[in-house]
Amino acid sequence: MPHIILRGHADLPAVHARFQPARCDANGWIVKVQQCFLSATGRTLLLEGVAARSGFVQTFYILAEQKDHRVTLRIDPHTNVEKNEGVKRSLLLVRDLLLAVTPGLELENSNLPPELLGSGSAA
Numbered sequence: 001m002p003h004i005i006l007r008g009h010a011d012l013p014a015v016h017a018r019f020q021p022a023r024c025d026a027n028g029w030i031v032k033v034q035q036c037f038l039s040a041t042g043r044t045l046l047l048e049g050v051a052a053r054s055g056f057v058q059t060f061y062i063l064a065e066q067k068d069h070r071v072t073l074r075i076d077p078h079t080n081v082e083k084n085e086g087v088k089r090s091l092l093l094v095r096d097l098l099l100a101v102t103p104g105l106e107l108e109n110s111n112l113p114p115e116l117l118g119s120g121s122a123a
Contacts, residue, residue: 001074006107047061060090062090062091
């Protein structure tokens with residue numbers, strides 16, 4: 001499953017409080033993050049994602065979980081989703097939301113293609 005691991009502590013409650021729906025259009029994909037939910041512990045965000053291209057639309061959930069000194073971004077394992085470029089770009093959109101609130105986070109690991117990761121943004 002596509003994932004991004006960031007080193008550091010994200011302020012997930014602040015991300016939730018400042019959340020605004022986001023969208024990026026790239027390479028024929030329309031990718032949106034539409035809703036954000038915070039767990040009672042403040043250590044997990046659940047975000048609703050949508051990826052659409054040429055009439056093909058997928059709706060799914062993205063998890064951002066703080067574990068020790070890392071934040072893991074991944075597609076909710078209970079979501080049955082095609083692992084296409086749009087889904088991968090949704091993780092970048094969430095990464096950018098986290099970095100906007102907690103700029104000290106650093107990429108530790110990912111299985112996304114380098115050309116997507118190296119773009120510096122979801123677009």
